Amino acid sequence: MPTAGKVIKCKGQLQMFSKLSPFVVFYQIKTVHFGWINMVLCANSLIGCWIRAAAVAWEAGKPLSMEEVEVAPPQAMEVRVKILFTSLCHTDVYFWEAKTPVFPRIFGHEAGGIVESVGEGVTDVAPGDHVLPVFTGECKECAHCKSAESNMCDLLRINTDRGVMIGDGKSRFSINGKPIYHFVGTSTFSEYTVMHVGCVAKINPEAPLDKVCVLSCGISTGLGASINVAKPPKGSTVAVFGLGAVGLAAAEGARIAGASRIIGVDLNPNRFEEARKFGCTEFVNPKDHSKPVQEVLAEMTNGGVDRSVECTGNINAMIQAFECVHDGWGVAVLVGVPHKDAEFKTHPMNFLNERTLKGTFFGNFKPRTDLPNVVELYMKKELELEKFITHTVPFSEINKAFDLMAKGEGIRCIIRMDH
Numbered sequence: 001m002p003t004a005g006k007v008i009k010c011k012g013q014l015q016m017f018s019k020l021s022p023f024v025v026f027y028q029i030k031t032v033h034f035g036w037i038n039m040v041l042c043a044n045s046l047i048g049c050w051i052r053a054a055a056v057a058w059e060a061g062k063p064l065s066m067e068e069v070e071v072a073p074p075q076a077m078e079v080r081v082k083i084l085f086t087s088l089c090h091t092d093v094y095f096w097e098a099k100t101p102v103f104p105r106i107f108g109h110e111a112g113g114i115v116e117s118v119g120e121g122v123t124d125v126a127p128g129d130h131v132l133p134v135f136t137g138e139c140k141e142c143a144h145c146k147s148a149e150s151n152m153c154d155l156l157r158i159n160t161d162r163g164v165m166i167g168d169g170k171s172r173f174s175i176n177g178k179p180i181y182h183f184v185g186t187s188t189f190s191e192y193t194v195m196h197v198g199c200v201a202k203i204n205p206e207a208p209l210d211k212v213c214v215l216s217c218g219i220s221t222g223l224g225a226s227i228n229v230a231k232p233p234k235g236s237t238v239a240v241f242g243l244g245a246v247g248l249a250a251a252e253g254a255r256i257a258g259a260s261r262i263i264g265v266d267l268n269p270n271r272f273e274e275a276r277k278f279g280c281t282e283f284v285n286p287k288d289h290s291k292p293v294q295e296v297l298a299e300m301t302n303g304g305v306d307r308s309v310e311c312t313g314n315i316n317a318m319i320q321a322f323e324c325v326h327d328g329w330g331v332a333v334l335v336g337v338p339h340k341d342a343e344f345k346t347h348p349m350n351f352l353n354e355r356t357l358k359g360t361f362f363g364n365f366k367p368r369t370d371l372p373n374v375v376e377l378y379m380k381k382e383l384e385l386e387k388f389i390t391h392t393v394p395f396s397e398i399n400k401a402f403d404l405m406a407k408g409e410g411i412r413c414i415i416r417m418d419h
């Protein structure tokens with residue numbers, strides 16, 4: 001049972017609610033890894049606004065600014081989550097740099113947190129549950145969610161242009177009444193955030209959130225591309241194009257699946273040594289060869305690799321990743337997001353000779369159904385996450401994470417919200 005306690009940092013409207021409503025109960029719960037967490041429970045479903053720190057992007061490309069942001073209560077089918085750890089992904093940086101009209105905005109989509117309160121109709125999660133936010137949801141009702149073959153939910157599929165909640169078209173963040181917009185339904189660069197319940201995956205409370213938070217996006221994307229889509233047979237040869245976080249996760253997936261040769265392809269030789277930790281056994285730098293990389297790979301592998309996973313989004317690399325697979329059985333999987341004007345050109349004989357080309361989104365994982373199982377892979381020590389985490393910064397220094405990514409240093413930088 002929760003112990004009655006004092007909410008240390010709450011301000012503003014929450015206190016006002018407590019005066020208005022005799023049904024508001026403050027309490028603390030003890031969690032496995034993070035000690036006592038302050039919670040609020042309202043018998044009449046009125047849950048107050050929190051005013052908490054968030055890193056706000058006021059305009060494209062400008063450093064984030066720490067602000068006191070009002071976080072409104074969760075509405076129907078929404079949850080409010082206390083974020084404990086978050087990490088920076090390229091997609092945050094891409095849209096932070098982009099001159100879209102959706103500013104001011106709170107970015108962030110890889111994270112781990114604890115449900116603080118839930119809105120009407122939410123039955124799948126409850127306050128105190130440990131969750132991973134997911135930028136693409138799973139409503140469990142639409143044709144995609146009901147299909148065993150798809151994870152592209154009609155209702156909650158990623159939408160980078162929408163800055164508001166789908167329920168009422170409003171933002172749950174504000175400063176002095178002025179809305180601050182959401183990002184991909186998660187906005188985890190905030191001590192508290194509000195999400196649709198379909199965008200949170202409930203996980204094992206024993207799992208350390210400072211590690212498994214990286215499974216919200218990039219690492220699951222690369223891992224799933226290998227284990228769910230490429231499915232390399234034991235003893236097979238896999239080429240991974242692009243050795244960033246997603247590519248290294250694809251290599252890790254190939255390693256877990258039992259591939260015996262994993263060939264990393266990247267233009268940056270500095271990445272090769274690091275990639276060995278993720279199962280890469282050989283490397284090809286296309287700059288070191290005068291002939292096309294698909295020919296280099298065919299020579300190294302007696303006709304072509306069994307599987308390839310493309311994680312750069314460069315259109316030429318995508319074509320190479322397809323053409324380097326062995327005829328008769330080779331499968332290429334596209335993960336990287338190409339330029340909007342890109343066109344994929346290859347001779348149709350490559351298909352007739354029984355090469356298969358596939359694409360994947362979020363590694364084909366259904367976020368709410370499958371992420372808890374990916375967390376268990378880590379708990380069983382089959383999946384190693386520590387090696388992806390190269391830096392940690394306190395929340396107040398979140399801009400350092402952006403600097404590290406701009407310099408191409410490290411793989412994942414964890415941002416600790418408790419500092």
Ligand SMILES: [Zn+2]
Nearest residue numbers: 139142145153
């Ligand atoms: Zn759905």
Ligand SMILES: [Zn+2]
Nearest residue numbers: 089091217218
């Ligand atoms: Zn991401």
